[in-house]
Amino acid sequence: MKFVFKVIPTVLLALMVFAQWTGAESEIRLASKGEKIMKMAKERVVIQYDCIPNYANWGEVTQTYALKTGVRIPPDMKGSSAALAALEAEKSNPQADCAYYSGAIGFQAAQKDLHAAYKPAGWDQIPESLKDPDGKWFTVHTATIAFIVNKPALNGKPVPRTWDDLLKPDYKGMIAYDDPTWGGTSFTMVYGLNVLKGGSSTDFKPGLDYFTKLDDNILNYPRDSIYNDVLRGEIPIWINADGNGLKMKYIDGGDIEVVIPKDGSVSMPLVMGMVKGAPHEDRVKEYLDWLLTEQAQSIFAKSFFRPVIPGTMPADVAAKFPPKEDYKGVQNLNLAEMSAAADGLKKAWLKEVRGRR
Amino acid sequence: MSFFRFPPFPKIFLCIPLIALIFVLLVWPLALLAVRSVQEGSNILGEGAVGSGLTLANYIRIVADPLYREALLHSLGLSFIVACSSIFLCLAPAWLFVRKEFPGKRLVRALFALPMSFSGVIVGFLVIIMLGRIGFVPKFFEGVIGTPLFSGAAYQFIGLYIAYVYFEIPRATLTLESSLRKFDFQLEAAARSLGAGRWQRLFFVMLPLMWPALISTFAVTFCVSLGSFGVALIISRRFSLLPLEIYQEFTGFLNNELAAAMSITLVTIAFLVNYSLALWRVRREPVHA
Numbered sequence: 088m089k090f091v092f093k094v095i096p097t098v099l100l101a102l103m104v105f106a107q108w109t110g111a112e113s114e115i116r117l118a119s120k121g122e123k124i125m126k127m128a129k130e131r132v133v134i135q136y137d138c139i140p141n142y143a144n145w146g147e148v149t150q151t152y153a154l155k156t157g158v159r160i161p162p163d164m165k166g167s168s169a170a171l172a173a174l175e176a177e178k179s180n181p182q183a184d185c186a187y188y189s190g191a192i193g194f195q196a197a198q199k200d201l202h203a204a205y206k207p208a209g210w211d212q213i214p215e216s217l218k219d220p221d222g223k224w225f226t227v228h229t230a231t232i233a234f235i236v237n238k239p240a241l242n243g244k245p246v247p248r249t250w251d252d253l254l255k256p257d258y259k260g261m262i263a264y265d266d267p268t269w270g271g272t273s274f275t276m277v278y279g280l281n282v283l284k285g286g287s288s289t290d291f292k293p294g295l296d297y298f299t300k301l302d303d304n305i306l307n308y309p310r311d312s313i314y315n316d317v318l319r320g321e322i323p324i325w326i327n328a329d330g331n332g333l334k335m336k337y338i339d340g341g342d343i344e345v346v347i348p349k350d351g352s353v354s355m356p357l358v359m360g361m362v363k364g365a366p367h368e369d370r371v372k373e374y375l376d377w378l379l380t381e382q383a384q385s386i387f388a389k390s391f392f393r394p395v396i397p398g399t400m401p402a403d404v405a406a407k408f409p410p411k412e413d414y415k416g417v418q419n420l421n422l423a424e425m426s427a428a429a430d431g432l433k434k435a436w437l438k439e440v441r442g443r444r
Numbered sequence: 445m446s447f448f449r450f451p452p453f454p455k456i457f458l459c460i461p462l463i464a465l466i467f468v469l470l471v472w473p474l475a476l477l478a479v480r481s482v483q484e485g486s487n488i489l490g491e492g493a494v495g496s497g498l499t500l501a502n503y504i505r506i507v508a509d510p511l512y513r514e515a516l517l518h519s520l521g522l523s524f525i526v527a528c529s530s531i532f533l534c535l536a537p538a539w540l541f542v543r544k545e546f547p548g549k550r551l552v553r554a555l556f557a558l559p560m561s562f563s564g565v566i567v568g569f570l571v572i573i574m575l576g577r578i579g580f581v582p583k584f585f586e587g588v589i590g591t592p593l594f595s596g597a598a599y600q601f602i603g604l605y606i607a608y609v610y611f612e613i614p615r616a617t618l619t620l621e622s623s624l625r626k627f628d629f630q631l632e633a634a635a636r637s638l639g640a641g642r643w644q645r646l647f648f649v650m651l652p653l654m655w656p657a658l659i660s661t662f663a664v665t666f667c668v669s670l671g672s673f674g675v676a677l678i679i680s681r682r683f684s685l686l687p688l689e690i691y692q693e694f695t696g697f698l699n700n701e702l703a704a705a706m707s708i709t710l711v712t713i714a715f716l717v718n719y720s721l722a723l724w725r726v727r728r729e730p731v732h733a
Contacts, residue, residue: 166695168695168696169695171698172694172695172696172698175698176700260577260595260596268695268696268697269695269696305681306577306596306599306681307599307679307681308681308682309678310678310691311565311677311678316572316576319578321572321576321577321578321579322577323577430697433697434697437511438511442511442682442684
């Protein structure tokens with residue numbers, strides 16, 4: 088009896104193994120079919136690093152594209168620098184098709200040979216200074232550094248108008264700007280202010296002196312989007328792109344004022360590049376072509392980022408921007424110089440400003 | 445009587461999935477990190493080692509550069525006081541859960557365990573909502589006594605400390621509780637019947653018996669705090685911690701070799717603390733059982 092109990096299961100087990108064995112072939116066939124389906128599904132996406140839905144209206148842009156073509160661009164929450172780091176780490180086996188950055192970081196990515204050259208349709212309409220002659224990067228829209236002020240949260244203090252206003256003790260613990268080692272917007276701001284204060288791509292002292300003084304009034308150097316905190320009034324003054332503040336004001340209905348500082352500001356191109364060895368090369372080319380069409384450009388414009396293609400800004404959106412004369416003191420920065428200064432300035436900022444005791 | 449009985453096979457086979465998982469997700473990545481940490485970096489700034497040979501320069505920098513040394517010491521210090529505080533806070537509730545029956549006990553226990561499921565980032569946001577510039581606590585004090593006490597405390601050291609302690613409450617409570625369950629409470633009763641006073645019982649009977657429970661709780665909370673990252677990412681303003689520096693080196697400067705060296709340092713410390721405390725605990729384990 089005992090013998091039977093031992094033998095039967097053993098035989099059964101052997102049979103099962105045998106069945107597995109013969110079934111293996113059909114399973115391989117199944118697997119390859121599954122792979123095909125996976126591959127087809129994969130072909131229907133384009134991977135874009137730094138695709139934050141409530142930044143520059145990427146949410147609506149990608150949704151519109153998906154409805155139009157069936158190609159999905161999943162959201163991606165990396166900031167510019169994180170996107171660059173990811174591309175660098177995946178250099179030998181690229182996962183992304185394209186990436187979006189603030190200008191200097193995109194320039195740096197192209198320099199590090201992470202981009203392939205591609206000149207999308209509409210290339211000729213981009214102003215010369217806003218694209219790489221070889222097509223390693225090109226601007227999709229621009230923004231201006233501004234103070235985004237939540238007026239009720241100021242508790243009756245006046246709205247700051249100049250960079251020097253921000254140094255007043257009135258604003259102690261009320262100001263935030265993103266950690267410039269995290270986000271490209273903030274890095275552009277730090278670099279740009281250094282230039283405005285008389286510094287250069289090798290002399291950071293004028294800028295760092297200012298930020299060291301400003302540090303007394305800083306609440307936090309966030310490494311995550313604080314859009315909602317500003318809207319809620321947790322953070323009354325955010326130094327960031329004008330477009331984000333205008334969106335808070337007109338789309339999310341916050342009591343927000345967007346101030347272009349009277350003593351000057353800088354403009355920031357937001358650029359894209361096609362990743363070298365992009366896994367879905369044909370699709371990403373079509374997508375990049377589409378981003379420069381009037382349809383895509385006017386969707387960016389809806390969240391108040393200035394379209395790079397002239398004449399695509401809808402008139403009702405243009406009317407909501409601060410008056411033109413406010414933008415008179417806005418300078419364009421040299422991306423090559425800014426990108427060369429990137430690591431040095433970030434390190435210096437860490438030591439002198441965040442590491443200050 | 446069951447009809448089917450599979451031929452006996454070594455139990456070790458049941459562990460194969462876990463062993464495979466640990467290899468793929470722990471041993472292999474750690475090995476990659478360890479290799480990378482002794483490579484010469486490609487740091488664009490030309491600081492430290494540049495090249496492609498092998499070097500210990502990355503580790504030396506962690507100790508030699510005040511920025512990283514401070515971050516390491518901060519991490520160790522914060523984890524230490526957070527571990528001690530969470531033991532102190534959670535000892536009484538853990539004791540209650542083991543010793544007393546009271547209505548709603550299951551519910552209270554579930555509530556204590558709840559923060560376990562929150563990621564660090566969420567805890568960071570919670571602290572901002574409570575202790576931010578316009579958080580609940582400052583608003584409350586503004587309404588009651590006119591001055592917004594604790595306004596913006598979230599961004600200071602105190603906010604970081606509270607968030608970390610909050611983060612450790614379920615871990616400390618659950619670890620303490622499971623250790624206290626093994627506790628022989630008759631010994632306390634025996635001491636009492638032999639005439640020992642309340643404090644005598646505490647210091648000479650209870651505490652020595654409780655050591656193993658306290659040690660294992662310390663080990664768990666210390667190591668979790670050491671590696672925790674989300675809380676500090678959200679609220680830390682300039683109090684640097686080693687996990688934040690790793691993030692910064694990796695994303696901000698692409699300094700992968702230094703980031704790898706810092707990660708290995710953190711893992712080694714966590715492992716050594718855990719291992720040595722485990723050895724110590726075994727030696728202190730009461731022999732009566």
